[in-house]
Amino acid sequence: MEITILRGEEAHSYNVELENVTLLSVLNNIKTKIDPTLTYSHGCRSGVCGSCAVRVNGREQLMCEYKPSDGDLVEPIRNARVIRDLVVDTSSIERFNCAGMGWSESFKAENVSAEEMERIETQSDCILCTSCFSACPVYAVNPNFIGPFALTRVWRYVNDPRERDSEAKMGAIQINGIWDCTLCGACVPVCPQSIAPMQDIKILRMKSGMLGYPDPTMNFGGGFDLGGWDF
Ligand code: FES
Numbered sequence: 001m002e003i004t005i006l007r008g009e010e011a012h013s014y015n016v017e018l019e020n021v022t023l024l025s026v027l028n029n030i031k032t033k034i035d036p037t038l039t040y041s042h043g044c045r046s047g048v049c050g051s052c053a054v055r056v057n058g059r060e061q062l063m064c065e066y067k068p069s070d071g072d073l074v075e076p077i078r079n080a081r082v083i084r085d086l087v088v089d090t091s092s093i094e095r096f097n098c099a100g101m102g103w104s105e106s107f108k109a110e111n112v113s114a115e116e117m118e119r120i121e122t123q124s125d126c127i128l129c130t131s132c133f134s135a136c137p138v139y140a141v142n143p144n145f146i147g148p149f150a151l152t153r154v155w156r157y158v159n160d161p162r163e164r165d166s167e168a169k170m171g172a173i174q175i176n177g178i179w180d181c182t183l184c185g186a187c188v189p190v191c192p193q194s195i196a197p198m199q200d201i202k203i204l205r206m207k208s209g210m211l212g213y214p215d216p217t218m219n220f221g222g223g224f225d226l227g228g229w230d231f
Helices: 021-032 092-102 116-125 131-135 150-160 164-173 197-210
Strands: 003-007 012-013 053-056 059-062 073-075 080-084
Touching: 003 021, 012 197, 053 131, 092 150, 092 164, 116 150, 131 150, 150 164, 150 197, 164 197
Parallel strands: 003 073
Antiparallel strands: 003 012, 053 059, 053 073
């Protein structure tokens, strides 16, 4: 099969004699047998570390999971500075997680029920592959958008009954955060962990309303009452 890889400004095509293998295996084959200068990232080879995300035919994929077909075009993920070939600068992971306070600030020692753990299980599965970040169109107009993976992490901690400082997190995502999302849903189908960041952002918007934050996408001019809704 023939695979084309965008390397800088140039597209390079390679013919490999492999079938029914992952794209990562194909790239390893190219690197060891055809072109040792080809550069890409990978780690676990099993969909856990999130380091091998690329775009194939315009859609984000993990190289260690995707099985390529003849004629595929492989490119680096979008919205990140390309360092070389398929390797991009991933400092945005730290930057956006910091901006949204997407971590545990201060845990209360408290028993958590199985149901409560289940409520944060999906968001806890994020592997920070940045596929959602690459698919998000908002970065074209706002490079400071905290973005889908970081906002999903914020919801994971805000929704954790052990978290003491969830209100600080809610405050951190009012600017360049939940209200900048267009709710287009581009982040949802590309997540290899079946997380739906757009849904988490919608819930964070509702939670913001309950805390009295104004919705700048509407003309309320102030906070509004959601009638005591709870999650
Ligand atoms: Fe770890 Fe692909 S190599 S997710």
